[in-house]
Amino acid sequence: MKKIVSPINFREDRLPPGQHWVDHLIVLDIAGPPSNIDLNKYRFKIFGEVEEEKILTWDDILDLEPVELKADFHCVTRWSCKDVVWQGFHVNEIKKLVKINPDVKAVMVHSLDGYTTNIPIEYFFDEDVIFAYKLFEKPIPADNGYPLRLIVPKLYSWKSAKFVSGIEFLKEDIPGFWEQRGYHMRGDPWKEERYSV
Numbered sequence: 001m002k003k004i005v006s007p008i009n010f011r012e013d014r015l016p017p018g019q020h021w022v023d024h025l026i027v028l029d030i031a032g033p034p035s036n037i038d039l040n041k042y043r044f045k046i047f048g049e050v051e052e053e054k055i056l057t058w059d060d061i062l063d064l065e066p067v068e069l070k071a072d073f074h075c076v077t078r079w080s081c082k083d084v085v086w087q088g089f090h091v092n093e094i095k096k097l098v099k100i101n102p103d104v105k106a107v108m109v110h111s112l113d114g115y116t117t118n119i120p121i122e123y124f125f126d127e128d129v130i131f132a133y134k135l136f137e138k139p140i141p142a143d144n145g146y147p148l149r150l151i152v153p154k155l156y157s158w159k160s161a162k163f164v165s166g167i168e169f170l171k172e173d174i175p176g177f178w179e180q181r182g183y184h185m186r187g188d189p190w191k192e193e194r195y196s197v
């Protein structure tokens with residue numbers, strides 16, 4: 001029996017302001033999925049403000065305790081999708097693998113397509129945040145982030161980086177790909193933190 005992680009919803013109808021429901025995930029990314037991903041060569045790097053950086057293989061990832069998360073997905077372009085089911089490992093597993101510098105303020109998530117996104121540390125290490133390798137019981141399709149993606153249900157989904165290659169711990173919160181182009185540094189859909197002004 002897989003451990004279940006529960007999402008946190010803030011409204012009875014679960015729909016953040018300015019959003020509408022759609023019935024499937026709409027594929028959105030800067031460059032399409034990276035080609036030729038070979039799980040034997042795949043590496044996940046944990047680096048930055050840590051005592052000793054760590055590089056995980058795909059087998060190392062599968063050894064981490066599996067969890068399941070059913071969560072709503074909110075895109076800043078105003079669509080939301082209900083009850084998306086992901087499986088993977090909880091972010092707290094990372095704390096067991098590296099010793100994180102106590103004055104870390106944020107993480108930068110790095111992806112194989114060159115995408116990055118920054119997340120304040122308290123939003124990253126939260127109970128409903130996971131790295132997922134399955135979507136509705138199957139390996140994540142290429143377009144949706146194969147082989148591994150982050151899921152942060154409480155933030156707009158540009159923070160849920162696809163095709164992740166690593167996680168960098170930072171002493172200060174610095175902007176990632178979209179954040180450098182005007183998207184909000186935090187991106188809470190319940191507060192409509194769409195853009196920085």
Ligand SMILES: Nc1nc2c(c(=O)[nH]1)N[C@H]1C(S)=C(S)[C@@H](COP(=O)(O)O)O[C@H]1N2
Pocket residue numbers: 025026027028029030031075076111112113115143144145157158159160161162163164
């Ligand atoms: N690596 C990477 N991750 C990414 C993106 C991207 O361009 N590259 N786009 C983000 C955006 S803007 C959204 S809305 C979601 C879309 O996820 P989906 O394609 O699975 O629906 O992925 C996010 N993660």
Ligand SMILES: [Mo]
Pocket residue numbers: 028075076077157158
């Ligand atoms: Mo998005």
